[in-house]
Amino acid sequence: MSDFLLLHLTDDLCMGGTCAIMAGDIRSAATPGVRRVMAGLTGQHSYAAALARDGIEAHVIGLELNPFISMLKAAAPFAVVIHRSGEQTAIWNDVLPRLRQSGAVAMVERNIFGYVDDGAIARQHVDKSFELSKHNVFRHWRASGQPACEAYLERNQVLYPAVDFAHSVEDLARRKCSMRKSLGIPEGAFVAGDLCRPAPKKLDYMVPAIMPRVLNKIPDFYFVARTFPGRIERRMRAAVGSHFINLPGTNDRAELADTYACLDVLLHMSTAGESFGMAIAEAMCCGVPIIANETPGGRQNNAQGELVVHGETGFLANTPNAVLHFLSLLYSSPALREGIGSKARRFFESGAHSKGVVASQLEGEILSIARSRGAALHVAIPSWQPCVPTKEMARYLVSYQSALSAPIECVPRTGLWSTRVNLRRNLWRVEKKFQSCA
Numbered sequence: 001m002s003d004f005l006l007l008h009l010t011d012d013l014c015m016g017g018t019c020a021i022m023a024g025d026i027r028s029a030a031t032p033g034v035r036r037v038m039a040g041l042t043g044q045h046s047y048a049a050a051l052a053r054d055g056i057e058a059h060v061i062g063l064e065l066n067p068f069i070s071m072l073k074a075a076a077p078f079a080v081v082i083h084r085s086g087e088q089t090a091i092w093n094d095v096l097p098r099l100r101q102s103g104a105v106a107m108v109e110r111n112i113f114g115y116v117d118d119g120a121i122a123r124q125h126v127d128k129s130f131e132l133s134k135h136n137v138f139r140h141w142r143a144s145g146q147p148a149c150e151a152y153l154e155r156n157q158v159l160y161p162a163v164d165f166a167h168s169v170e171d172l173a174r175r176k177c178s179m180r181k182s183l184g185i186p187e188g189a190f191v192a193g194d195l196c197r198p199a200p201k202k203l204d205y206m207v208p209a210i211m212p213r214v215l216n217k218i219p220d221f222y223f224v225a226r227t228f229p230g231r232i233e234r235r236m237r238a239a240v241g242s243h244f245i246n247l248p249g250t251n252d253r254a255e256l257a258d259t260y261a262c263l264d265v266l267l268h269m270s271t272a273g274e275s276f277g278m279a280i281a282e283a284m285c286c287g288v289p290i291i292a293n294e295t296p297g298g299r300q301n302n303a304q305g306e307l308v309v310h311g312e313t314g315f316l317a318n319t320p321n322a323v324l325h326f327l328s329l330l331y332s333s334p335a336l337r338e339g340i341g342s343k344a345r346r347f348f349e350s351g352a353h354s355k356g357v358v359a360s361q362l363e364g365e366i367l368s369i370a371r372s373r374g375a376a377l378h379v380a381i382p383s384w385q386p387c388v389p390t391k392e393m394a395r396y397l398v399s400y401q402s403a404l405s406a407p408i409e410c411v412p413r414t415g416l417w418s419t420r421v422n423l424r425r426n427l428w429r430v431e432k433k434f435q436s437c438a
Helices: 017-028 045-053 065-073 090-101 120-125 134-143 149-155 169-183 206-217 230-243 253-261 278-285 320-332 334-346 355-372 390-399 415-434
Strands: 004-013 034-043 058-060 078-084 104-111 128-131 156-158 190-195 221-226 244-247 265-268 290-292 314-316
Touching (some): 004 058, 004 090, 017 034, 017 078, 017 104, 017 278, 017 355, 034 045, 045 058, 065 090, 078 090, 078 355, 104 355, 128 134, 134 156, 134 390, 169 253, 190 253, 190 278, 206 320, 206 415, 221 230, 230 244, 253 278, 265 278, 265 320, 278 290, 290 320, 320 334, 320 415
Parallel strands (some): 004 078, 034 058, 078 104, 104 128, 128 156, 190 221, 190 265, 221 244, 265 290, 290 314
């Protein structure tokens, strides 16, 4: 029997970014005596079964909490991590008090998108909120009315997702060879790709718009995607034909590793940005350089720049010319690809993004809250410190600039072509507002 139960709870247990974060938290945790359970109020039983095969206890429980919690906790105290998009909803207004009534000695949330729940129920029952990135904290702070930083940061902190996706260089090389062979990609080809959820609203039209010129400059170029939506898929095929390969979505970690391993670069262009960027992070763990755009405006997420350190773990590219330039640069220099890929792998081995730091902070803070509420703990609280110190976070909040940061001095310019590409990107944004992209 465990000495403490930690329930990771979301509204919908299904394949996607939220549940990937939940599973990463559980895989990375190491506090002795803690039983960790992953659950959804609704969800896919097949997905819960897949998690169980991967060694994670997972359940779809419905809204009847008491029987489930009674079955789990026995005599041990328990706490809950709520994984949600952040805003107030009727479901969470109902569930939060009932979790506390069931005996939860601590309740924290992982706020996926930085939305604000300013209701009285959340203020009463949620002890602390962890946003997935510094930029998410900024969005949440600003939407909260820009309160005094010191008091605000006592309750709202950065806690990056625990990215548990390590593979040896030898394993990745084997996967690369096997995956490319299975896809019919010639040996020695230069392969870019992207993995995205099947939601077209996030996709920038940059990639299909530049593909003809990319293929003209790099004849052995291929693009491998997972779950590009139909309208983009058709246009990619029209642009580059069989050099575009669109694979179905998957949460199978082996299939994801195979996909990342076959890439020379992850080309990730988004109109909405990333609240964290799990595909970017997993690719980096596999030693894949990144090319991503920035989205620093007031309505977008912009956390991708916290992972993509320009010139070190990849490149930030905001114009068609820049994307083409950095693709060509990586294509022409295998040594550069290897060097950036190595730095990308090491990015998650230490510091604020390392899984050990993330896991110790999450469980350390939860257990500290439980003890402060009078819980009789028989679990040693791990030593921890905030991923991002309070003073550093306060400086970020008051000095954040909604402006592009990537330098463009080194990028050659081709005005007419770039203008045409940007026009197509803007037309795509208009089109998305009026048409389904299924």
